Amino acid sequence: MHLKKLLLGMAMLLCFLLAGSVELLHGQQAGGKTIKLKLLLPQHDAVVSVDGKEEAGQGEERTLTVTTAKDKNHVQLSAVWQPNNYTKITRPRKVEAKDGILTVDFRSPSNTEKDDIVVIFVPTPDDVVEAMCKMAKVGKDDVVYDLGCGDGRMVITAVKKFGAKRGVGVDLDPELVVKCKESAKEAGVADKVQFRVGDVLKVEDMSDASVVLLYMGDDINMRLKPILQKTLKPGSRVVSHRFLMGDDWRPDRTETIHSSQGYDCLIHIWEFKKK
Numbered sequence: 001m002h003l004k005k006l007l008l009g010m011a012m013l014l015c016f017l018l019a020g021s022v023e024l025l026h027g028q029q030a031g032g033k034t035i036k037l038k039l040l041l042p043q044h045d046a047v048v049s050v051d052g053k054e055e056a057g058q059g060e061e062r063t064l065t066v067t068t069a070k071d072k073n074h075v076q077l078s079a080v081w082q083p084n085n086y087t088k089i090t091r092p093r094k095v096e097a098k099d100g101i102l103t104v105d106f107r108s109p110s111n112t113e114k115d116d117i118v119v120i121f122v123p124t125p126d127d128v129v130e131a132m133c134k135m136a137k138v139g140k141d142d143v144v145y146d147l148g149c150g151d152g153r154m155v156i157t158a159v160k161k162f163g164a165k166r167g168v169g170v171d172l173d174p175e176l177v178v179k180c181k182e183s184a185k186e187a188g189v190a191d192k193v194q195f196r197v198g199d200v201l202k203v204e205d206m207s208d209a210s211v212v213l214l215y216m217g218d219d220i221n222m223r224l225k226p227i228l229q230k231t232l233k234p235g236s237r238v239v240s241h242r243f244l245m246g247d248d249w250r251p252d253r254t255e256t257i258h259s260s261q262g263y264d265c266l267i268h269i270w271e272f273k274k275k
Contacts, residue, residue, distance in 0.1 A: 032068030033097040035075060039064060040105045046081035063101075073097050079106040086120035087217045109223075117219055121150040121176060124215050124241050125259040128267065129157050135255060135269050136211045136237040138162040145170070145209040147200040147224065148216045152180030152193070158211070159189045167193040168209070170200050200224065206231050215241040222246050228270075238270040245270065 039048060039062045048055045050066050057064070066075050077093045091106050092113045109115050124132075132154070138144060142165060144158040149169030158164040167189075171177055180195035200216070201223055209232060214221065225245045228238055242265065244251065251268035259265050 032070045032072060034065060034067050035095060035097050036101045037064040037066065037077075037095065038062075038101050038103045039077075039079075040103065040107055041079055041081070042107045043081045043083070046079045046106065049078045049080070051076050068097055077104060083219065084217065086122050087219065088118045088120075089219060090116040090118075092116075109219075115219070117217070117223075119148060119217055119220065121171075121173065122215075123150055123153065125261045125265070126153065126157070127260045128241060128257050128265045129154050129213075130161065131255070131257045132213055132239045132241060132267050133158050133162045135253070135267055136213070136239045138164050138211055141165060142210045143168070143208050144211045144213065145203075145206055146213045147203065148172075148214065148220070149180060149195065150176055150215075152176075152183050152195055154213045154215075155180075155193050155195070156184055156187050156189055158213070159192045160187050164211070165192070168205075169193065169195040170198045170203055171195075172197065172199065201227065203227075207233065210236050212236070212238045213240075214238065214243070216243060218243045225249055232272055234272050234274045236272040240268045242266050244268060 041048070041060050041062065044058055044060050048057060048062070048064070051069070055064060068075055074094055074096045077095055078090055080088065080090045082088050091109065093104050093106065094113065095102060095104055138158050140163045142158070144155060144164045144167045146152070146154040146167070146169045149155060149171045152169050155167035155169045159167045169180055171180070174197050177195050177197050181190070184190040184193045184195065200220065206212070212228065212232070216224070221240060221243050222245065232238070249270065252271045254266055254268045257265045257267060
């Protein structure tokens with residue numbers, strides 16, 4: 001009897017040791033290389049994800065230790081933050097496994113890894129739209145583009161109230177574009193305006209624009225700046241509600257409009273000088 005108990009105990013111990021060995025081996029195979037990271041973030045409340053999984057943490061500078069998948073030599077990071085209450089930015093970074101502490105700077109955009117920027121529609125008050133058209137001196141010879149057109153009020157106002165020759169509105173939201181077209185019909189200008197779904201950073205026919213109206217956010221404006229500078233012809237005007245184009249391209253003029261909504265709005269104009 002004692003011998004049977006001894007043999008049974010030894011068998012159980014052997015099974016336990018074998019199971020532990022298999023589990024240890026599996027754990028070694030499941031994991032990859034360990035990477036130590038120092039993250040520099042644009043806001044203290046930015047949300048950081050590693051391979052799609054959110055990591056806890058606060059602060060503009062954080063440290064993180066991550067492990068790659070067993071068949072990979074890198075991890076995919078992303079930082080998500082809201083610079084204002086209607087803009088969300090997702091900034092990706094691919095980090096290769098290396099020794100030491102690797103610094104990952106999310107504070108500036110990359111030329112190779114593009115940001116995903118989502119702007120929630122917030123309408124510009126009608127009296128501010130009219131002030132923007134007046135600042136741009138919209139008239140019968142103008143083709144007016146509204147990038148991020150929302151409900152279409154800027155383009156419709158430019159054509160209906162200021163007599164612009166033609167208007168074009170571009171927005172990512174298909175439902176808003178449908179509403180724009182309905183509003184254009186109600187305003188009696190459907191034959192002079194075009195609304196379409198599209199990425200404002202990929203508009204290819206803007207060379208005929210003489211006026212561009214914007215209410216998009218600093219980050220989108222910064223991305224638009226080189227496109228506008230390269231595309232627009234002399235004599236064109238760009239008018240932005242609230243947001244600027246960076247320190248290296250200051251507006252020619254800024255005005256403060258006290259809107260019908262009860263708050264002050266800044267509008268800025270950049271004029272392309274005629275040769």
